[in-house]
Amino acid sequence: MLHLYNTLTRKKQEFSPIQKNKVGLYACGPTVYNFAHIGNLRTYVFEDILKRVLKYNKYDINHVMNITDVGHLTDDADTGEDKMEKGSKREGKTAWEIAEFYTQAFKSDMADLNLLEPNIWCKATDHIEEQTAQVQTLIDKGFTYETSDGIYFDTTKLDDYGKLANLQNQNLQAGERVDMGEKKNPHDFALWKFSHKDETRQMEWKAFGHKGFPGWHIECSAMATKYLGQHFDIHCGGIDHIAVHHTNEIAQAEASSGIKPWVNVWMHGEFLLIGEDKMAKSDGNFITLETLKTRDLSPLAYRYLLLQAHYRKQLNFSWEALESAENGLKNLRHLVSQIPKHAASDPYICEQFLQAINDDLNIPEVLAILWTALKNHQIDLEMIIEFDKVLGLKLHDLNKKEIEVSLEMQDLLDARKQAREEKDYAKSDELRDKIASLGFQVEDTNGGQKITNL
Numbered sequence: 515m516l517h518l519y520n521t522l523t524r525k526k527q528e529f530s531p532i533q534k535n536k537v538g539l540y541a542c543g544p545t546v547y548n549f550a551h552i553g554n555l556r557t558y559v560f561e562d563i564l565k566r567v568l569k570y571n572k573y574d575i576n577h578v579m580n581i582t583d584v585g586h587l588t589d590d591a592d593t594g595e596d597k598m599e600k601g602s603k604r605e606g607k608t609a610w611e612i613a614e615f616y617t618q619a620f621k622s623d624m625a626d627l628n629l630l631e632p633n634i635w636c637k638a639t640d641h642i643e644e645q646t647a648q649v650q651t652l653i654d655k656g657f658t659y660e661t662s663d664g665i666y667f668d669t670t671k672l673d674d675y676g677k678l679a680n681l682q683n684q685n686l687q688a689g690e691r692v693d694m695g696e697k698k699n700p701h702d703f704a705l706w707k708f709s710h711k712d713e714t715r716q717m718e719w720k721a722f723g724h725k726g727f728p729g730w731h732i733e734c735s736a737m738a739t740k741y742l743g744q745h746f747d748i749h750c751g752g753i754d755h756i757a758v759h760h761t762n763e764i765a766q767a768e769a770s771s772g773i774k775p776w777v778n779v780w781m782h783g784e785f786l787l788i789g790e791d792k793m794a795k796s797d798g799n800f801i802t803l804e805t806l807k808t809r810d811l812s813p814l815a816y817r818y819l820l821l822q823a824h825y826r827k828q829l830n831f832s833w834e835a836l837e838s839a840e841n842g843l844k845n846l847r848h849l850v851s852q853i854p855k856h857a858a859s860d861p862y863i864c865e866q867f868l869q870a871i872n873d874d875l876n877i878p879e880v881l882a883i884l885w886t887a888l889k890n891h892q893i894d895l896e897m898i899i900e901f902d903k904v905l906g907l908k909l910h911d912l913n914k915k916e917i918e919v920s921l922e923m924q925d926l927l928d929a930r931k932q933a934r935e936e937k938d939y940a941k942s943d944e945l946r947d948k949i950a951s952l953g954f955q956v957e958d959t960n961g962g963q964k965i966t967n968l
């Protein structure tokens with residue numbers, strides 16, 4: 515029985531899909547004006563684990579991820595520059611080129627981290643019609659007002675506005691913490707922004723009598739509704755999305771459809787910190803997957819580091835921690851490479867594994883079970899493959915380099931090479947059998963001995 519923590523109810527609950535065996539899953543995707551930093555990627559690794567656990571529980575998943583390629587402003591309070599236009603100025607390319615380049619970079623990061631691809635990718639700029647249609651519905655239903663710079667959602671028109679973040683109990687006064695501009699209430703937010711008269715934007719569309727562009731929140735509510743409907747199972751993102759982005763997505767979707775709840779389960783991944791601060795694109799503490807690679811550290815070692823912390827706990831990044839994760843992963847693979855072919859799994863291991871993944875994705879516990887089982891010889895390769903369906907660490911997928919670094923294997927290969935040089939074929943065959951008993955096949959090629967998994 516799968517249990518997941520739901521931000522909306524603030525409880526761990528048994529997961530129960532709307533349609534038998536099916537899950538509609540929406541994950542807020544990247545804003546493609548720069549590389550993703552490893553903090554952003556922590557959120558996508560958490561979502562990947564969620565997806566793998568759902569898959570392991572035999573759900574048929576429709577996973578939708580958006581690409582934010584317009585409308586995300588540098589300030590959450592609907593002021594500031596569009597991040598895409600900012601990227602364009604920084605690099606002297608068009609906003610469209612920036613979006614394309616960083617979308618590809620993000621997809622390549624996903625592949626490096628062994629993240630499963632969504633079933634549907636959707637770009638905000640390809641869905642302007644769906645967004646303006648949702649804004650029009652909100653206008654028709656009386657949830658909006660217009661100022662000199664855009665169309666805004668009047669949050670006082672919804673009696674449960676802010677339920678996700680429990681904002682009702684936070685008593686925010688107009689003008690107290692936010693720059694109100696012409697907004698009527700502190701939480702009101704832009705649905706459609708008008709382009710400045712003295713500025714030519716690269717990305718703008720004519721709607722509601724003005725050239726302009728969509729607000730960041732409307733893109734997710736319009737696209738998630740288009741692909742997953744007016745009521746679906748799970749929506750997720752990083753913890754910073756709770757108070758503004760997801761709160762506003764709920765307001766738009768529920769006000770326009772009249773159906774509540776829009777989404778049954780909201781899930782949020784905690785932050786990656788560096789020092790005392792969260793890692794952020796705008797700060798100097800921005801580390802990418804490329805930075806890791808230039809230090810000879812592998813993306814999968816970073817994935818392994820992340821899996822050691824529960825997704826709802828903050829994690830402090832340090833180079834030392836990543837280096838020990840790199841070694842930890844190597845040791846783990848080495849132990850896996852030593853599992854004899856005739857090994858058998860203890861059924862209790864499988865039970866413990868299922869319990870841990872279904873307890874709100876308790877992956878640190880899964881790793882502890884795995885290490886103990888390996889050390890006590892209680893696990894076979896078949897079960898390793900099952901674990902790895904969720905962990906995604908390519909544990910069983912040993913490449914040649916990793917096989918060659920196994921000390922025991924290297925000794926056997928050296929001895930076999932010597933036996934062949936001495937034309938002691940009986941000994942060479944005996945060593946071949948020994949290597950086979952460890953699960954590998956040795957071949958003699960022009961380039962020397964090559965080993966592969968049996």
Ligand code: AMP
Pocket residue numbers: 542543544545546552553554555556557582751752753754755783784785786787792793794
């Ligand atoms: P963005 O590309 O800025 O829209 O962010 C992409 C995802 O990364 C969102 O789900 C954010 O919540 C998440 N995120 C941003 N900073 C961090 C961080 N330091 N640690 C974990 N997740 C983060």
Ligand code: ZN
Pocket residue numbers: 541542543734759
């Ligand atoms: Zn979103």
